[in-house]
Amino acid sequence: MEIVSKFFAFLENNLFLKNGTCPICGKVLFITDHYLCSGCEEELPWINGPTCEGCGRLVFVTNRPRCKACAIGNFPFTGGYAWLHYHHSGKALVHAIKFKNRPNLGIWAGTQMGRELAKIPWVKEIDFIMPVPLHQSRLEDRGYNQSEKIARGIVKGLAESFTESHNKLPLLKLQTLRRSRNTPHQVGQGREERLTNLLGAFSAEYLEEFQGKTILVVDDVLTTGATLAEVATTLLEAGAKEVYIATVCAVAE
Ligand SMILES: [Zn+2]
Numbered sequence: 001m002e003i004v005s006k007f008f009a010f011l012e013n014n015l016f017l018k019n020g021t022c023p024i025c026g027k028v029l030f031i032t033d034h035y036l037c038s039g040c041e042e043e044l045p046w047i048n049g050p051t052c053e054g055c056g057r058l059v060f061v062t063n064r065p066r067c068k069a070c071a072i073g074n075f076p077f078t079g080g081y082a083w084l085h086y087h088h089s090g091k092a093l094v095h096a097i098k099f100k101n102r103p104n105l106g107i108w109a110g111t112q113m114g115r116e117l118a119k120i121p122w123v124k125e126i127d128f129i130m131p132v133p134l135h136q137s138r139l140e141d142r143g144y145n146q147s148e149k150i151a152r153g154i155v156k157g158l159a160e161s162f163t164e165s166h167n168k169l170p171l172l173k174l175q176t177l178r179r180s181r182n183t184p185h186q187v188g189q190g191r192e193e194r195l196t197n198l199l200g201a202f203s204a205e206y207l208e209e210f211q212g213k214t215i216l217v218v219d220d221v222l223t224t225g226a227t228l229a230e231v232a233t234t235l236l237e238a239g240a241k242e243v244y245i246a247t248v249c250a251v252a253e
C-alpha cells in the first residue's frame with residue numbers, strides 16, 4: 001500500500017502538472033504539456049488568410065483587402081493581427097483566460113502571438129504595446145486584466161524572436177489609460193462630445209507620451225470592435241501617429 005501510494009505520488013509530482021487540466025477538453029495535463037493538452041494545442045483554429053489588413057479578421061472575398069467595418073472607416077486601425085477564430089476551442093481558450101482564473105494561459109497565448117507578430121513588417125514600427133484597460137470593478141472581481149497578460153506574452157514572444165535581428169522591442173504601457181467608468185455608447189455623438197467622454201472614461205495621465213508614437217493595442221477578442229475602436233480613437237486624438245491592434249481571437253466579418 002505504501003509503495004502504491006508512493007508510486008502515485010511520484011506520478012503526480014513528475015508526470016502531471018499540479019491541479020492542471022486542459023481548459024478546452026478537461027484532460028489532466030502532463031508535465032510536457034504547456035497550458036493546453038498537446039491534442040488541443042495542435043488543433044487550435046488558427047486564422048490562415050485571407051485577412052483584413054486593417055484589423056486582422058478573416059475576410060471572405062480574397063481580392064478585398066479590408067473588411068466592411070475597416071473599409072467604411074468604422075475602425076481607425078492602421079493594421080491588425082488576430083491569432084485564432086472565435087469559435088470552438090478558440091472561444092474556449094479566451095473563456096478560460098477571462099473567467100477561469102488562468103492568467104498564465106493568457107501569457108502563453110500572447111507569447112505564441114508575439115512569435116507570429118515578429119514576422120509581420122509593421123511590427124517593427126511599434127513603440128508601445130498597450131492592453132485594453134479593464135473596468136476597476138471587473139479588475140477587482142477577476143484579480144487580473146486578461147489583456148495585460150496577453151500583452152506581456154506578446155512582448156515575451158517578440159523578445160525571443162527579435163534577439164537575432166536587433167529590432168527595437170516595443171515598451172509595455174500599462175498605466176497610462178485607466179478605465180474609470182463604463183463608457184456610454186458612442187453612436188450619435190459629435191466629435192467634441194465623444195472626445196470629452198473618452199478622455200473622461202480613460203483618465204489619461206501621460207498623454208504627451210503618445211505624441212507621434214505608434215501603438216499596438218491588445219485585447220482578448222475582436223467582435224464588434226467597439227472597445228478597441230474607442231481606445232484607438234482616444235490615442236489618435238491624443239496625438240498618437242498610428243494605432244494597430246492584436247487580438248487572441250477574431251470573428252470573421
Ligand atoms: Zn485538451
Ligand SMILES: [Zn+2]
Nearest residue numbers: 052055067070
Ligand atoms: Zn477589418
